[in-house]
Amino acid sequence: MLNYLWGGFILIGILCAAFTGRMHAVTTGVINNAKEAVTTCITMLGVLSMWTGFMNIADKSGLTENITKKMMPFLKWLFPDIPKGHKAFEHIGSNVAANILGLGWASTPAGIYAMEELDRLNGGKSGASDMMCDFMIFNMSSLQIISVNMIAYRSQYNSANPSEIIGAGLLATLASTLTSIFFIMLRRRFFKKR
Amino acid sequence: MRLVILLSDMMIPAVMVYIVLYGARKKVDIYDAFVEGAEKGMKIVVTILPTLLGLxxxxxxxxxxxxxxxxxRLASPAADKIGFPAEALPLTLMRLVSSSAATGLLLDIFAKYTPDSFIGRFVSVMMCCTETVFYTISVYFMSIKAKKSRYTLVGAMIANAAGVAASLIICKLCWG
Structure with missing residues (x-):
């Protein structure tokens, strides 16, 4: 799916640029973005590794396990196919916790660890398991409670009340998250397991 | 307002203090554990780079x-019909692909219409409840080399669309 989309973006985009006479813009844009990918990764190298460092302390001290235990009733309900006490739950727990707190770059490594564990459960099949898809969909439904960045951008642009959107943002986030849970439940009800 | 800013300033230090104290109390070699974890993080970033570059x-x-x-432009007549601000369409699409490109478009809208206009408020709320779906799917699935993401994209797009629709409805009710 992503292969078609990626190829489509590039081919149709360049065709489009040829007709609108924007080949030069595309050339510089592509090269600048390739550079930007590297600079982003250099920043990420620092910040993300800092979080995996702290997360490792939390793992070793049993803090992650402790937090996951509190979320367990919910996680078990959402992902009933993951065996009880499996390591994947811990990573899913820290991923969800980091997402809720809005620590974006702390949630990525936890999510990747969770996917690695789920992959092990899947026995090295090349396609994603139901568990992986469900976890990803839930994860991408946006779990963050307060978008601090958004408030900062709003005040930077002289909003009279930068934080007025918090309540509305929270409700909208709730809507997208509930929709993802609803989707997962419907999927489980109507489509066969794999 | 000031409370929110205070809380957000406290968030990262508080998480760090909590983890370090908890680790020390459980007699973990905290610095060794940090370094070990950071090394794993470096490897993750190395696996993310090619995916990010392609995207x-x-x-x-x-x-x-x-x-x-x-x-x-093709979508704007339909958007007008349901009261969706057409100027927010590029941002809504870009939001799925790249966080930095979306932020650029967001700030353009803030500069042109102010954050306190209807569209300014709408995009603020919409950005809170949506996610960079394409980026996240590629990074997570590439890291485990799973070739088929199956219904992940469909499910994530439905959840995101629900978020966008909810943002529009909520903004209409509050500030419309």
Whole structure:
């Protein structure tokens, strides 16, 4: 799916640029973005590794396990196919916790660890398991409670009340998250397991 | 307002203090554990780079070729009909692909219409409840080399669309 989309973006985009006479813009844009990918990764190298460092302390001290235990009733309900006490739950727990707190770059490594564990459960099949898809969909439904960045951008642009959107943002986030849970439940009800 | 800023300033230090104290109390070699974890993080970033690079190249084409404008112009009559601000269409699409490109478009809207306009408020709320779906799917699935993401994209797009619709409805009710 992503292969078609990626190829489509590039081919149709360049065709489009040829007709609108924007080949030069595309050339510089592509090269600048390739550079930007590297600079982003250099920043990420620092910040993300800092979080995996702290997360490792939390793992070793049993803090992650402790937090996951509190979320367990919910996680078990959402992902009933993951065996009880499996390591994947811990990573899913820290991923969800980091997402809720809005620590974006702390949630990525936890999510990747969770996917690695789920992959092990899947026995090295090349396609994603139901568990992986469900976890990803839930994860991408946006779990963050307060978008601090958004408030900062709003005040930077002289909003009279930068934080007025918090309540509305929270409700909208709730809507997208509930929709993802609803989707997962419907999927489980109507489509066969794999 | 000041409470929110205070809380957000406290968030990261508080998480750090909690983890360090908890680790020390459980007699973990905290610095060794940190270094070990950081090393794993470095490896993760190395696996993310090629995925991010591929995505950013596609974003570069999308942004500069005029394709995004054409797509949005095609969609704008339908958007008008349901009361969706057409100027927010490029941002809504870009939000799925790249966080930095979306932030750029967001700030353009803030500069042009102010954050306190209807569209300014709408995009603020919409950005809170949506996610960079394409980026996240590629990074997570690439890291485990799973070839087929199956229904992940469909499910994530439905959840995101629900978020966008909810943002529009809530903004209409509050500030429309």
């Amino acid at each position: 950013m190249v596609a974003v570069g084409v999308l942004q500069n070729s005029g394709l995004l404008e054409i797509l949005c």
